[in-house]
Amino acid sequence: MRSLPTRRIAAVALAAATSVVVLACPAFAHVTVNPGSAEQGGYTAVDFRVPNESDTAGTVKLEINLPLDHPLASVRTLPLPGWTTTVEKSKLDKPIKVHGSDVNEAISKITWTADAGIKIAPGQFQEFRVSLGPLPTDTDTLTFKALQSYDNGDVVRWIDEAKDGQPEPAKPAPVLKLTKATGGDDHGVTAAPAAADSHGMGGGSTSSEASGSTAKSSDSTARVLGVVGIVVGVIGAAFGILGLRRKDGSAAS
The missing domain is CATH 2.60.40.2230 (Uncharacterised protein YcnI-like PF07987, DUF1775)
Known part of the structure; x- marks a missing residue:
């Protein structure tokens, strides 16, 4: 019975991570x-x-x-x-x-x-x-x-x-x-x-006016890495909660 809330937490976390990616990506497509x-x-x-x-x-x-x-x-x-x-x-x-x-x-x-x-x-x-x-x-x-x-x-x-x-x-x-x-x-x-x-x-x-291209490219890379960092953080938090739940369940048994 303890696994149901844990699964819900993990599902919510993954959905949030997916939303971050979906919302972030269109900015690079126009x-x-x-x-x-x-x-x-x-x-x-x-x-x-x-x-x-x-x-x-x-x-x-x-x-x-x-x-x-x-x-x-x-x-x-x-x-x-x-x-x-x-x-x-x-x-x-x-x-x-x-x-x-x-x-x-x-x-x-x-x-x-x-x-x-x-x-x-x-x-x-x-x-x-x-x-x-x-x-x-x-x-x-x-x-x-x-x-x-x-x-x-x-x-x-x-x-x-x-x-x-x-x-x-x-x-x-x-x-x-x-x-x-x-x-x-x-x-x-x-x-x-x-x-x-x-x-x-x-x-x-x-x-030769293209000197700013490298800086713009670096800025885009930084934004992409920032999005990836957020996604990884959310997923990591979800699995951290999952681990704690499992540990508590084992101790209680």
């Missing part, structure tokens, strides 16, 4: 912008991190749509070996001023296409680096709708926008949060990175 925030008015370099979710197919194309309601005058991509980058420009309904000059068009889409024999294989991810700016000062988010294409013809549309008070959508669009500027010049605009000139738009970069 197409995301990293880092996830930047200062308004300045320039930044971000990675669009693309995990391969398929067990049988490889990712061979990524399309990122840039918001034209808050156009970015300077957009530069960092060359990625094995991938061909193309950009599309759109005429703006209303010109924007950048460094005293009118800008009448902006890049509206960036597409990375894998060369022959190249893909993001199952169990892998890839980062696509972009320099952006000046970031708008009249919004606190920029949404980049993304399309991820696989070599079996499947296309995953990461275009759903999150709404306040609602659960996260199944296929959320990558979002860059914008914070109030804390430094820079009198206009609140930080210096443009080497990848972006004063005029703004282009498809290539001569700056």
Whole structure:
């Protein structure tokens, strides 16, 4: 009779451990912008991190749509070996001023296409680096709708926008949060990175801006190890209780 409560405790512990894993894993499955925030008015370099979710197919194309309601005058991509980058420009309904000059068009889409024999294989991810700016000062988010294409013809549309008070959508669009500027010049605009000139738009970069990738990878590893540690701790506690119950039962007999 003593074994029933013990089994229930062990079952609850295992269920809790499973829940931790289930809740933690989806955070690594989405197409995301990293880092996830930047200062308004300045320039930044971000990675669009693309995990391969398929067990049988490889990712061979990524399309990122840039918001034209808050156009970015300077957009530069960092060359990625094995991938061909193309950009599309759109005429703006209303010109924007950048460094005293009118800008009448902006890049509206960036597409990375894998060369022959190249893909993001199952169990892998890839980062696509972009320099952006000046970031708008009249919004606190920029949404980049993304399309991820696989070599079996499947296309995953990461275009759903999150709404306040609602659960996260199944296929959320990558979002860059914008914070109030804390430094820079009198206009609140930080210096443009080497990848972006004063005029703004282009498809290539001569700056090696990928130094933050190792730190981001380490951060992801640390989070995974943290989740594993929690799971192991919960399971260990369950079996510890099970052992004590058995010991008490033996002593009582």
